[in-house]
Amino acid sequence: MRDGGSHGDQEGGSGSFHQRKRRRVGRGGDGVLSNALAGYLSWQQTAEERFLALEEDRMRQEARAEERREQQEERRAKQEREHEFRLMSMLTKVLSSSRGTEEQSASTSRETLGVPSTSQTLFPYMLSSSAKAVPSMPLGDQMAQYSPYLSRRGNSMRLHQGILQEGFNQYHANKHDENSNPHGIINLGTSENKLCFDLLQKRVRCDLLVYLREEVAKFLSHYCRSPKPLKPKNVVVMNGCGSLFSALAATLCDPEDAILIPSPFYGVITEDVGLYSSVKLHHVPLYSQVPTGSDVRPFQLTVEKLENSLKEAKKEGLNIKALILLNPHNPLGEVYSSEEMISFLEFAKMHKLHVIVDEIYMLSVFNETDTFHSVLSLDGLPDPQRTHIMWGVSKDFAMAGMRVGMVYSENRDLVQALDQLGCFHGVPGPTQYQMAQLLRDRDWLNSEFLPENRRRLREAHSFMTEELKKQDIPFLHRSAGFFIWADLSKYLREKTFAEELSLWRCFLKHKVLLSCGQAFSCVSPGWFRIIFTDQLHKLKLGLSIAHFHFNKTLKTSSVQTKLDTVHIKTEPVSLSLDSLIGTLRQQIHTSDWLEKYKPELAAGQDPTQLDVFTDLLDKARK
Template identity: 60%
Template sequence: MFYCGVALLSCVELCCIMLCCVALCCVMFCSCVAHCCTLKTTFLSHPQGFINLGTSENKLCFDLLHSRLTQPDMLHIDPPLLQYPDWKGHGFLRRAVADFLSHYCGSRCPLDPDNVIVMNGCGSLFSAIAAVICDPEEAILIPTPFYGVITEDVGLYSGVKLFHVPLDCEVASGDGTRPFHLTVEKLEDGLQRAKEQGVMVRGVILVNPHNPLADIYTPQEMAGFLEFAKRSLHAIVDEVYMLTIFQEKVSFQSVLGMDRYLPDPQRTHVLWGFSKDFAMAGIRVGTLYTENTDLMEALSQLANLHGVPGSTQHQMAQLLQDRDWISEVFLPENQRRLKTSHGYVAAELSRLGVPYLHRPACFYLWADLRKYLGEASFSAELSLWRVFLRHKVVLSCGQAFSCSTPGWFRIVFADEKHPLELGAEKSEGTTRRQRLEPHQRGH
């Protein structure tokens, strides 16, 4: 199945369309503000400017990356890098990716470079996979909340839809669950609802570690989800945060390390990229590992639209092959810095009496700001988001992630101390005002 009907829109037209959708408007706004607020000098010289705690970028490791990416082995050009490549990616990069994933995912057998495809970001891979496995207007299951831009990604080429599986933030006493707990039963219920509504479901998206919850699914949980997908569904597993674990004694098990136990390897496809684990959101390189040769062949036809420059492929291959730097320098220091920043923001939320999910991964906290809503509605959530915005604090509100319960916000902590302190100061002023305003509106 393959369909491609892309309408090219101007930036103005695209913005107009986005304004019609509140959730996506929030995401797009956060993204736009990110470009204006990334430099440390901005915070130091303009303390009254925006503090962006909404865009999931790691701004803690520029010094480490600058040091490594400016080494002589990175500065290399030869004729093949300036010529048309294999659209799946240069062979040297696919070999480096396969070796890297084999090592860090704990695969029992070396992964095959022929099963790797490289595109300019995981968003491009989502778009291409959806176009290949679905016909127009068919759907892919996804638990909510989830990273909202995936909605745009899967619908880009052929109007593929996401069918939501809502997760509940409330936990029944003594049932052993956690807030927003995904279970096989909930996936079963979502698939049944889709059938009743006449929606053809072709796959399920599983994000582990999760965005925005920062949950880490256990191998047993993932095995159950993949067993559910065995009924002719493609399991698209997003593992872009797999090395972004900053608590000792907490482990992550990649699906690629479960190779002996995969119910259907031909329908299990694993995404990974550089933007999160290597703090390179601006280096658009995403990878997919799949044993499905038909899918790989179809994706290769789209890959020429999503290529990565040869020089960038060389740099990323050099980086992945430097196992000593990754394991001895970058990962431990990145994890230490993330842990420190997480601890600071978590302490500030606790001081303000704001509940949040305490998780050991990713760049963000999923915080419960429901007590600051005038009413339990998404319009009230958007109003609160605007209040923060007026006070120059950019957060990501729950509806940008299709959260089923209003009042939850994602707060990114992967930044240096000064902007985090300014963000905490501005947020405290905002929440102090909000404590009274809901009651005043009730009179």
Template identity: 50%
Template sequence: MTGSATATTLAAGGPVSHDTSDEPRKEGSRQQTSVRQRKRRRGGKTSWCHGGGRCGGQERLDKALASFLSWQQSAEERLLSLEEARLERELQAEERREQREERRAEQERQHELRLFSMLTGVLLAVREGTQTTTQSDPATSPLARFSASLMTTPAPSAPSSSSQPPPEAPTTESIFNQETKKSQLTSGIINMGTSENKLCYDLLHKRLTKPDMLHINPSLLQYSDWRGHAFLREAVAKFLTHYCCSPNPLKADNVGIMIKKYAILIPTPFYGVIIEDLHLYSDVKLFHVPLDCEVGRHNPSYLQHFAFEMDVFGLTIRGVILMNPHNPLAEIYSLKEMITFLEFAKRNALHAIVDEVYMLTVFDESVTFQSVLSADSLPDPQRTHVMWGMSKDFAMAGIRIGTLYTENRDLVEALAKLGSFHGVPGTTQHQVAQLLQDKEWINEEFLPENRRRLKAACSYMTGELLSMGIPFLDRPATLYVWADLRKYLQESSFEEELSLWKCFLRHKVLLSCGQAFCCSVPGWFRIVFADQQHHLQLGQYQQHSQCLLARLFMPSQQFTHSLF
């Protein structure tokens, strides 16, 4: 029964082979196929999927490779462009360096040429000066006549060697010869506008090179009282006491304001730099009081009138500025007149700032300058402040030292706080103190000779102005004359005045026009005579002095006949 069932089952399932020898062979074939697939995967020859999957993976790989190659190409292009830009910058920098070197070499050549031209001019001046001295007749030579009037002084019968200038000290005539040649250069300008005294360099050179000036000690090289060293303030106090004829000794401690809507009265014309000086530390306004240039006299009633007008403008007057001798009028005011102004200031509770920087620059023996410090008593000492400096009276514009004397202790303390911005070197203070203490040199050598030379120079200048019919204020003080050139203006306007000033400048002559001094009337000019360059008519020995000066003063061709 069992055998028949088995036969039935086999019959239903089909023929069954009982031979199992092929099974190990099939298993080995499957293992070999798996090994080959793993090798292919390791070698990147197949993908995880068959057919379409394998193709999609290859495309992604190709795209990634193409993207990488594109990025690499763009990066290389950027690197190349950056390298090209760097090379271009280096090339431009090299070109600029070469251009700078060329300009520097050209400037050096031009500088050498200028030095050579100046040296040649000096040598020619010395040679011509020697020839003029040896060949020309002093009685007929304009240069000799003026040099004699300007430089000669009665010589002692037996001059000592100590009274003579050192051999290396340049004389005024040698300086004049050099300046003459420089003025003949195409770019040379005759400066008759800057108020400097250039007539006494030889006197100053002799004094400033003496042994007592060459002194150094530690205190001169250290910080000091910003008001100035005590020895200098003491020297200034004694100097002002003596030359201002003060009835009482001035105090060394007194040697050394305002807010918006405050103002100061000042007569016009006036020294124009005062405007800058006031605006340096404050917002003080200047209220002008016009004067008549032809009369040139301050009048207290004018000041009082304008003081009343200030109330209309809402400004409070706190001070008045007075100059004696005056700049630019060269007017000298008597002590009585100055006291009148100070009394006006006291009545109105004004600070009176008195500028006496030209007090020793008076060259007429018949005229005496009187300082306000010489008064027995000042109307208001606490509001009276006197200024003085070295630049004008001692012909030392390069020595920047100014002084202020006041009895107002509050003002002294306030100015001391500003002194740190205006300190003077200690060695310079020592030299100035030595100079001011040497009254023998000042009284017997410098002042007499300086006044004589200024008088000669002023006489020459005013004589030329008279010969040309040019009106001017004839005053025996300061370093300039106030001349009236209104007849050369086509119309009375400051534009015409400026045009005339520019015409002078085109002719290589520098003057100071009235606008620079806030003059109320156009056409007035300040002409400085205390300069070796004012010898322009003697600068060219072949021409007559008057003709040369007139040519330089000629504003235009239409005035030729009126000037000559």
């Protein structure tokens, strides 16, 4: 019995030993998984805490930006008040000096004894006349006023007057003439040869002495269908619309101010307003997809989008001074209706923004069903003092390189400020003569050039759109300008701007130049501007090269890109261990995140956790 009992005890002891061993092994496995789970949850908590910290930091930055914006506005108001006070002080001194000079000259005349000499009679008269002329000059009255429409820089430009300018302005207002104005100013200060004017007069016919501003005013009145004749004094002519953009930015904005502009837009405008005017552009993004809501077409501009972008700009601490509108649009080819333009102008009036309307393609609308409505055709602008219309000859007259641009504005302060910059952006005399002759030849323009130009634009546009349809390339079907806005995103390996730039360089490498969307600040990668206004044989050759590389680079299979980060959804802690391990296993299978961020995971924690995760990674991938 003892032997049997002993044997049973041995068997029982052996069984309990194996059971204890299995329990120890089980507890050891559970411990590894528990440690892994604890590390995983600890990492998740750390990530959430960091995200909250970043959010708090972002909110603090926004609050600081808003505070800076308010401080800037306070400083601006204070500086404007100080400037007005200085101007009033200057005006008071000028008036006091004028009265003192007049009294002194009169006293000198009365006290002179004997027969007066020529100098004794002439110079007191000149001093008295000039003293009387200073306060009565229109420019002097304008210089004593600080324009609320211009920036501080613009007011400084408008009010600037050197000694030579002061003398010439008075001479220009009071020229000497033997018959009509014998007591006027005799100009012996301007370096100008008038000795041979009689000889030149024989060679220059009087009908050629036209004034470019007058011809521009007549031209715009006719082709913009203005309800009343436009005034030549409101016209400013410079050497191209790029110069006008720069000058307008300089006079309407101070350095670091900003201008709203819908994107995509003609990319050179960024340099036009930024290079020497130091003015920023704040984009109003327009999207290719038509969302639900008020949008009915791709890349549609609405007042709601303008409002949202203006709010974002203010949150960033930007001081928005103006809005730029392109109509017809470059690169979209969009032609805005008069109702749309009025709504945009009403928005600008509400926020006291200047509106710069670029209408350089106004005569290049080639579809008879689409009618272009110039802002100048509107009977009553919402805010005429802040509305400025630009046009140039290079596009509508097919004269690329002929740098002649013009702006029409009823704001006299702005016109005066722009005139101050005219010496830097002037148009040469021969060019002015050519342009005046061209603008006044409306019979030829209406009967021959413009109809034929529109016909050729229609034919070239039709050819290009048919070729794009053959390649199944989406595009905006618009009827203005020299270009088509086409979607080449299907030829990108992935929809990124880096791939767009790579495709653009591929075309350029094979001797075909297009314009990629990011050059126009488009928010959707893959859009290109394609010009169709060239000789037919060049269009065919360029398209044949492009088609070859389109087909060569077309994706044959979908390419899956690796994720740079893992987006882990926050789950309740009460989930089972199996579900958490399954989630972790899925993340490991679909991402190289763990291997990529090993140092960050182990930093500041128990190094053994990294070994546990590495073991789990190896097991999960077997």
